[in-house]
Amino acid sequence: MSFLASGRARLLRGISSHRPPQQGRYTTCFRRYKAHFLLDGIEDAAESAAGSQEPPVSLAKSLASLAEESTIAAQRQRKPLSRMERKRLAELRIKKRVKAQYLNGKFYDLMGKVVASADTLEDAYDIVRLNSNVDLASPRDDVCFIALAEQLRSGEFDIAVNSFSVAAKRQGGERIVLPRLNLKVIQEAVRVVLEVVYRPQFSKISHGCRSGRGYHSALRFISTEIGFPDWCFTVPLYKEVDSDVVLKLISQIQEKIVDDQLVAFMQDMFDAEVINLVFGGFPKGHGVPQEGVLAPILMNIYLDSFDHEVFRICMKHEGLYSGAKNVTDNQGSKLRHWFRSQMKDGDLNNEDQTEGQPNVRLYACRYMDEIFVAVVGSRDIAETVKSEVVDYLSKSLYLKVDDGLCLVPVKKDSRGLQFAGTVVKAATKESAALKTVHKLKEKVRLFACQKQEIWDAMNLRLGKKWLAYGLRRVKESEIKSLGLSTPLLDHIAQFRKEGMKTDHWFKTLLKVWMQDINAKNEANEEVLLSKYIAEPALPQELRDAFNNFQKQANDYISSETAATEALLSSLKNKESMYTCPDDAAIKIYAPLSYIKKCLNRYGVTNLEGFPKHVSALVLQDDELIISWFAGIIHRWVRWFSEVDNFKELQLMLVECVRKSCIRTLSAKYRMYEKLTEKRFELDDYGIPMVEDFEAMIAQLEPSSSSVSADEALTYGISSSGLCVLTLSRVRVPARKFNCFVMGCQSSSPSLYIIHVKEKQRFPGWRTGFSSSIHGSLNGRRIGLCTQHVKDLYLGQISLQSVDFGVLIR
Incomplete structure (x- = not known):
């Protein structure tokens, strides 16, 4: 009752104040904190006399002001927006401007109306700063967005590209062109525009750098939805961008966008080698595969026609199979049956199938430029599908396919196929008795x-x-x-x-x-x-x-091993080639042998596989040392959290990474390892023991509906950084530098030298890190603040956020 009485008193004071509508809410807010009712009445009388000519506030508006007050109070209690939510809001603002240029199925004048706009460039600059993990409230760079927009509208694309980029060279004539801040902002604006235009038309088999369709969704599709096929193969591509690819890509862009200025700008960036678009990695073993802002979206646009071609091939072999018998009944037609199978929860029933028709199924999954195809049916059908896929890629898209491409029988191949940094192979589920035998043998x-x-x-x-x-x-x-x-x-x-x-x-x-x-x-x-x-x-x-x-x-271990192998071999021999066993499934495995080699290449283990201290980190701060090792675990946990041999990876991370971190700190302070482990609480930094891995996975893995799980926003950040390079401190020069990270105005206390650790050759594994870093970046000096060194180690930022043109060697 007291609440209703106080609310009625506030309403009466608001009505008697005769305030205009725009001021009634504020007077009500301020008067709530008055101490005495009589003083309130005196002030109301004075204000009513001063503003008697103003129209009075209605009761409805006063009631509305109460709702607004509650909304403001709720907003004050709401949590601040996260980094990814701010990026999504900036993209939504650009999206509204792009949608305004849509007419009759196409987009018009996006370069002049959207990209070359001061508001769009400012939003793109905020996205660049968020990619660099910089607070938007911090001091900004001296960038004039109005002048930059005028330069773009005037058509001076070649001047903008050449003046806003820097070329990094090394011996042998190899080089890579890296964008400066202004060109980075323009590229980010173009990326968002292309995402808005082409994201709705991408196929469901396309994964990678997309919202809701990332790395884990591709592995889930293979392990859960494909089932147990008869044949499978991967399509290894390798092709550096050339004139044919550029012309094909521009023609695809012109199908949806009518804008000569945008096409000319894209052509200038390809001519200046600012865009690093390479399919299948670099054959020579150097470069930054799929690095850059525009490379992922351009790759998805270029391969989108292949995705739709796979759908046509699927329809041809499943719905219109030429070997099927002619069926006059519409209910038993092969085409109708195929459409039913494509529907959600539309399982195949033996009663609906026409007798004599083969059950052919085709599955495809593409993660960026890696393609996985599975076929249920005879070998002839699988060979036909493979030839059609290869012909389209080579003849229509001008891509090179490895000559070693061959079909793999799923039920007879024990090695598996390499796809997206994992090994995909068939495995038979162990029975309860067999698991008990294995457990007793291991004990x-x-x-x-x-x-x-x-x-x-x-x-x-x-x-x-x-x-x-x-x-x-x-x-x-x-x-x-x-x-x-x-x-x-x-x-x-x-x-x-x-x-x-x-x-x-x-x-x-x-x-x-x-x-x-x-x-x-x-x-x-x-x-x-x-x-x-x-x-x-x-x-x-x-x-x-x-x-x-x-x-x-x-003797017991060898006898049990021999008996188990004999039992499994007898079961395997009983299986028919085209009969799927009931206990068979597709498993995803992490390449543990390759991860061991990576740990040795990074300096974490010696040649025998035992952990050792990393000498390059001894002189750095304790928090940076621990962050370096935590970055390894965080990336591999995110990348391999859903593989079937993750427990073995856990043991490897604890035995190698955690012990190497302890030994590095022990070498720094010359302490016993047990004392070092007690002094530094590594669990708080994300380097847990085996029993604490599940809690860390639950903390690192957001839900699928969370914005932070959007790979379109995090691509390039979570897949590069720490283990691809190490930073070593050098003497500070005479002049002072700010941090080289784009958008950061903090001072750099020292310079660092980049040491490239990944020089992988094609084809290579992907383990959550960038598979190769361009050799010209090895030995380059960059200035970083302490916070961004830690962010680089933990994977919060990547080398894409570093402006290499600040200091020329």
Whole structure:
């Protein structure tokens, strides 16, 4: 009741104030905080006398002001917009301007009306700053958007492209052209315009750099919707952009956009080599594949015709199969049956199929320039589909296809196919009994390995004690006053040369002993001390008991392994070539062997696979060191979180990355590793133990409806950065620099040298990082603030956000 009374009093005061409509809300807001009712009445009378000629506020408007007050209070309590939400709002503002240029199925004058607009360029500049993880409220660059828009409208495209870019060269004539800030803003505006125009017409088989259709959606389609096909193949493309590709791409753009200025600007950027559009990676092993702002959208536009051609091929073989019998009944026609199968929840029923017609199914999935095709049917149909796909890519799109392309029988191939950085292959689901056998076998193997490690450690300890005892006795034999002359020492002493020191003499004795036992055949000195010194001295009963235990454990493991393999081979032989087993499925695996090579190339492990400290990071701050290792885990967790062998990857990340981080910090402070692990809470930085990985995955993986999961907004940021390069601090020059990241006005305390770690050759694996960095960037100096060094390590920004033209080497 008190709330209603106070609201009625506020309404009466608002009516009696005779304020205009635009001021009634503010007077109501301010008067809410008055302390005394009588003072309010006096002020209302004075204000009504001063403004008696103004029209009074109606009761409806006063009630509306209360709703507005509640809305303002709710907005104050609302959480601030995230980085991706701000990018989406900027894109929506540009989208409205693009939609205004739509007429009769085409878009007109987008360059002059939309791109060459100060408002659009300012929104694009905000997107560039958000890509650089810069707060929009921070100081801005000295960019005149009005002058830049006038330059674009005047048609001076070649001047804009050449003046706003810098070419990075290296020995051998190789180079890459990198955009400066102004050209980056223009490219971002053009990218958003092309996204708005072409995003609705993209096919459902297209994945990569799209909203809701990214890397994980492509893998889910293969593992869940395809089922278990008979044949599959991937189409490896390799082609650098040339005149044929450019002309074909421009003709495709002109089908939807009528704008000569935009076409001329695109042609100028291709001529200046600002756009790095390469299909299938760089054959020479250098470059930045699919890097740049416009490359992803242009690749999707260029391959969109292929997506629609796949649909035509699918309709030809499934709906209008030439080998089918003529059916007069419309309900049993092959075309009608095919349309029903394409409908949602339209499963194939045996009653609807016409007897004698083959069940042919075709599936295709494209992730950027990687193409995966699966066929359910005979080998002849699969060969026909493959030839049609290759012919269209080579003849219509002028792309080169690898000659080694061949069909792979899914049920007989155990190696699998490489697609989007993973291995796609068929696997049979293990039964409950088989899983129990595997679990028991692994427990026995683990128990035997633990006992072997304890046995070796104790023997090594005894061997080291023997070595120390022998050296001490040799030294004691030199002291004649002790009277430690024994027949054994006297026999050894006769081989000692005159003037030879004690340590030298002892080393000579060990060398003679090692030659007698042929120590070169052993792995290390620990095996010598354990096998030739300690173990022969142990009681024979103890050695026999341990060897008998290990022999029985190995016999059990080998027998169970052989029985399991025999069972699986018998089941595989019983399967027909074209009959899909009930317990078969398509599995996605991460390339663990390649990831081990990457860890060695990054300096995390040695040649034997054991973790070591990274010397290039020792001189950096503690938080940056931990961020460097956390960036590895975060990227690989995001990239491989849905693969079937993710648990093995977890163990690798803990055993290699986490231990390497601890050893790097231990090398910096010269501390024991256990003390280092207690001092630095690595779990808080995103480097967890195995049992904490599930919680970290839930934190890193947003829901599919979240804006932050939009790969169209995050492409190029989450797939490059940390492990592709490392930064090492150098001496600060005489003049001061700001941070080289576009849109950042913070001072750079020091310069850094880029060290390229990825020089991969085509074809290569994708592991969440950029597969290759151009060699001309190796050794270049850039200035970064501390925050952006951390962002680069964690993958919050990429090298696309760095302006390499600030400092010319």
